[in-house]
Amino acid sequence: MRVIAFRLLWLFVETYRSMIAGMNANDAIRSKRVPRFVEEYCKDRNGTQAAIRAGYSSNEETASVTAARLLGDARVQVLIDEQIAKVSQECLYEAADVLRDWIDVATADASKISYIRRVNCRYCNGVEHLYQWSAREYAEACDAATRPAKKGDAPLPFPDCGGGFGWRRNAEPHPSCPECNGEGHEDIFFCDTESLTGPERKLIAGIKRTKDGIEIKMRDQDKARDNIAKYLGLLVEKRELTGKDGRPLIPVAPPADLPSDPVQLASLYSQIVGG
Numbered sequence: 001m002r003v004i005a006f007r008l009l010w011l012f013v014e015t016y017r018s019m020i021a022g023m024n025a026n027d028a029i030r031s032k033r034v035p036r037f038v039e040e041y042c043k044d045r046n047g048t049q050a051a052i053r054a055g056y057s058s059n060e061e062t063a064s065v066t067a068a069r070l071l072g073d074a075r076v077q078v079l080i081d082e083q084i085a086k087v088s089q090e091c092l093y094e095a096a097d098v099l100r101d102w103i104d105v106a107t108a109d110a111s112k113i114s115y116i117r118r119v120n121c122r123y124c125n126g127v128e129h130l131y132q133w134s135a136r137e138y139a140e141a142c143d144a145a146t147r148p149a150k151k152g153d154a155p156l157p158f159p160d161c162g163g164g165f166g167w168r169r170n171a172e173p174h175p176s177c178p179e180c181n182g183e184g185h186e187d188i189f190f191c192d193t194e195s196l197t198g199p200e201r202k203l204i205a206g207i208k209r210t211k212d213g214i215e216i217k218m219r220d221q222d223k224a225r226d227n228i229a230k231y232l233g234l235l236v237e238k239r240e241l242t243g244k245d246g247r248p249l250i251p252v253a254p255p256a257d258l259p260s261d262p263v264q265l266a267s268l269y270s271q272i273v274g275g
Helices: 002-023 033-044 047-053 060-071 074-090 095-107 135-146 199-203 221-231 262-274
Strands: 114-119 185-190 204-210 213-218
Touching: 033 047, 033 060, 033 074, 047 060, 060 074, 095 199, 095 221, 199 204
Parallel strands: none
Antiparallel strands: 114 185, 204 213
16 A cells, blocks of 8 residues: 555656646746647657657656646647648648649650660761771770780781771761661660659659669559549449359348347348348
8 A cells, every 4th residue: 555655646746747847937838848749749649659759758657647738738739730730731632633643644755754766887977988986995996906815816806997986876877878778776765864854754653773774664654544534534434243153133122120139130141242
């Protein structure tokens, strides 16, 4: 009994201290810890843990009493309502926003993200349509030709620079090139994603580098169009309902007086659902 009495006395003293600490300066509403309590409470609606995180007390029983007192204060409730309204406004995402995202994805031009171009071959723009080098490549080829050949290998020939220098990967094909007949070859280009704006930016779901190169994952434009059609009522899904094992549905009217016995209710439910 003494232990219980002592514990009750200790709890009373702790609660009294907490109440006194929070009631000065026009009650708890002016305490610096109240805004923190409101912020923490709005995270998980747990008053005890909010009081602990706000610094009122590390003891759960004392914090629980403090939380009950604060939550019972009409002025604190006003602060809580204001905080909830503020967070709700910041996180507002209405049906119109969802529809706008679908429209952006459905109408985005994927060719602005990645596209295929026909570019020059090595002979297109060389002098007299000979092999054209870039300066770096030619220097590397010369270095390789001057290295001693491995035992059993023939030495590399010195590279011919008759086609000149200045090859650029993205240059246009030359219509008179005898090597590619003016068609060049196809190459894939990716845009700088930092320059993307609007619908095309929303079309990209992710980018990753694989062993085969860069992979751009895009959102499903056909699915976005289907979602828009469903939203506008242009696409109605039809579903065929059947009974057990594909048999036709047989309407079963429940009796006017349902049995009170659980076993009888289960049997009736099985008859209605199972057919």
